[in-house]
Amino acid sequence: MSFDTLLKTSVETRGSPDAAALADLRAIVGDAHVSVTAGDLDAAGKATIPDPKRPGVIVSPASAAEVAAVLRTCGRHGLHVWPVSAGRNWGYGSSSAVREGAVLLRLSRMNRIIEVNEALAYAVIEPGVTYRQLRGHLDAKHPGLWCDTTDGPPEGSVIGNALDRGLGVTHYGDHFGTLCGMEVVLPTGELMTTGGGPEGCKTLHTHKWGVGPYVEGLFSQSNLGVVTRAGVWLMPKPEAFASFTFDLTRGADLPKLVDIIRDLALRNIVTSAVHLVNDVCTLSVLSQYPAHLATTHSRLPDDVRRELRAKYLVGDWSFGGGLQGTKAQVRIAKRELRRRLAPLGRLMFVDDSTVALASRVHAAARRGPLAKPLEWAVRRFAGKSLEMLEAGPHIHGVLKGIPSDYFVRHAYFKSSTPRPDRAQPDRDDIGLIWFAPIAPMTGGHVDELIGICRPLFERFGFDFYAALLVQNARSMILLTSIFFRKDDPRQVDGARALYAALGEATSRAGYQTYRMGVSSMGSLARTAPAFVSFTRRLKQAIDPDGMLAPGKYGA
């Protein structure tokens, strides 16, 4: 029997957990940590993407030993398991498995920060540790160290994001790149430490490649094991830090700007994982759809978009980045940025004191006797709207690795309800799909990729949200977001169709996605058959019954 058929059969014959399986699971983690209540399963099965899959049971282990016992038990009972760390995989599937009825293995109780090594600048943590928790711990106990964060949910899992090869914002933004040394529970329930040993190896969390084959990559974007502990490299707090924002004057200069950013990145002038965002992206952070359009339009009419751009002073493309190092390093980086970027647009530098000033100005311009003239002055001389001024401290902070709830609000762009302080888009029935192809970082490639995607957004009637993220000095992700209303079946259908069309068109043009949503993972077998044939052989060797996250990234 081929592996495909085997996998298909074994998964299709898997049912929901029966009473015996539930009893076994409860015996492992305790009654309180196994749930089959409809409310819990419904909530866990909600996601911002269309057609998420509802799990059959939720199990929350407290240790690697419990994870191992759960996997062995599920194997025995013919159940398939979908591990999630914090379940914040918004836009790609949240907590949803590829297939219905999974045992949702929720690792959020495993949230210990096991070690912080100040000299060597790393932490050893469990998968339930969130960005907010890690940063809070560092600020309180180890103020000489900073961690990276995403501009996504502060409650996201540091390990979960890294294993899905997510991207942050600082020079430690390549999250998988800063992961070093793992403890993994294999589908058989065996516990393995990566790195090639020996037992108690002192470089487990400092030497990324270890000795012997480097296998940690096998546990990223895959389904070969459950990572229950990992080392994460941290930054020494720099002597000096400044952030900058840049607004491109002419949209047509985007390719030129991309080439400059690449050169600055290759020459280590800009080392942070820059996010270059378009107007819709900025508007989605600063504002919401006008109420009268939210339920009627899947796409902002051009004149409304123009009005919003004028109101919030938003241009075609803008980006921010962090500069860190010694005072002299930051000073010369500023000088170099000015030399390279100033001819193309408006460049502003921000430090901790300007941020404090901006906050005071913002407060005063919101109310009080000088509100009107202050707002005028801010718009006139800084070229910023009050909303941009309000965003400033969050941008500056996140570029220092400080998590913020601020940016996640963009998910509510098309929602009729006001944005909550803490975004919960799954719960709030937000419709949002990320689609994130990646291009060589040249103006030509990025322009070509946008040229493929933007017309599809227009054809299917959705706003073209685009953020260009520097994955490394040679690659740029085009993160697009499909905002749709879940209460409008035509928009749901349209979002599904646009997503499929984007995948099809970009892949045909030779662009891969840097990360996939659970509903599209099946396409890997079509687009890279030799590669998937290889990874499936690995899968069969490590998980012969295909019980762990079947279908994840094509295997």
Place this chain on the structure above:
Amino acid sequence: MSFDTLLKTSVETRGSPDAAALADLRAIVGDAHVSVTAGDLDAAGKATIPDPKRPGVIVSPASAAEVAAVLRTCGRHGLHVWPVSAGRNWGYGSSSAVREGAVLLRLSRMNRIIEVNEALAYAVIEPGVTYRQLRGHLDAKHPGLWCDTTDGPPEGSVIGNALDRGLGVTHYGDHFGTLCGMEVVLPTGELMTTGGGPEGCKTLHTHKWGVGPYVEGLFSQSNLGVVTRAGVWLMPKPEAFASFTFDLTRGADLPKLVDIIRDLALRNIVTSAVHLVNDVCTLSVLSQYPAHLATTHSRLPDDVRRELRAKYLVGDWSFGGGLQGTKAQVRIAKRELRRRLAPLGRLMFVDDSTVALASRVHAAARRGPLAKPLEWAVRRFAGKSLEMLEAGPHIHGVLKGIPSDYFVRHAYFKSSTPRPDRAQPDRDDIGLIWFAPIAPMTGGHVDELIGICRPLFERFGFDFYAALLVQNARSMILLTSIFFRKDDPRQVDGARALYAALGEATSRAGYQTYRMGVSSMGSLARTAPAFVSFTRRLKQAIDPDGMLAPGKYGA
């Protein structure tokens, strides 16, 4: 049958290639590229380590298709295959397989530079491409790009070194870290491209992790496939470059110095893969054993070592590094180095013009009317011997990534014959074993590791050669070298025993080696049984007959 037994049986029953196998191999690559002459096999079976293994046949394919056909043929005939790129794996085994009688798959004919992408700063090359070849090609055709090099043989393979996770000297010194996108022939003869596709993927050589599981690590320090093509990231030529040398005044300050280097590396002040070397290491580059001692002593007597140190002005520890970037970046890096290092020793900066001057002074001090006073002045004011002055340009060059034959001469330290211009230690019966454990980069760890190794060198009666290499900002390799005479059976026995004792003692203390010699790879199964059990499962899935490089890194 367990995999172990299976592997053992299948390898033990493998014989030398018979006439039918040879005919098949000749039909694939052509008569001229299959050799079973005693001279060729003897030469290929020579290595600087004790007990190298002689191959049964040497096959030199010209393309990936030929590699695939060779692997299929060898599988059919029950032969095992040992691929080498350029065969310069000196100190670890040269071209030697783990086991006797291999089909030596020599990839040196596959030496095409397929692409150089100037904008994205990478090259796509075949495994036969050497450092000298790549650098020559760049200098001639793409002078805006630099490649890294090792301070080992210029004829070493760029891909071969990277796959064995070797280390260079610049900020691109982590060679596996700069490898991106591979074409691999699997043991079954299938051709696979890494990275997850799609076909013709444009980010194959720019986005290291690809999509889906990151599998390239499986082809490093392993035996799961033959890499026939890979992308290698290159550096944009910096606007400014300077090198520096530093001599530590008091040997006892080494731990302090290691901590400073770590801090400078974590803060991106020192980004090159610094080599911090001890007196024996420097002496081995500058000089040879006094002739009357070479055949009689396995270790320099202390008084002779003191004399040589005085003659060549060599201290306990010294290191060099490169500084590159904009002029301002280099200037402030110098300032920072001066601030941190000057209190501990003598720091000198070198640029292209001082190097030219040094060469002229060296020439004049070697002969001519001013030779004596010039030598005196160089020793008195620069603190350098003439031999150090001669080394200067090579150090400066290699730190810019320019390969040099100069350093490899150190292999002849204990040889009775003068050092040739191009070192060929295998041919010249040089005895040399590398042993390279890795430590977290703290003064405490490095000191502990030296404290384990140095007494063993003394106990077994060998010179303690040590080079501390910055693998990354958190890890330091202690590269030690056992120099021994192959014509002295007691020294050969002693070298074997010392090597075993070093492996035993460092492993027991929790230190792994960053790279292994072919004669010690069997120990991985003992020191990391769970890890090797995992990699053997992968091996069985990808190479069920264990025909490719059996025993390599324990699998």
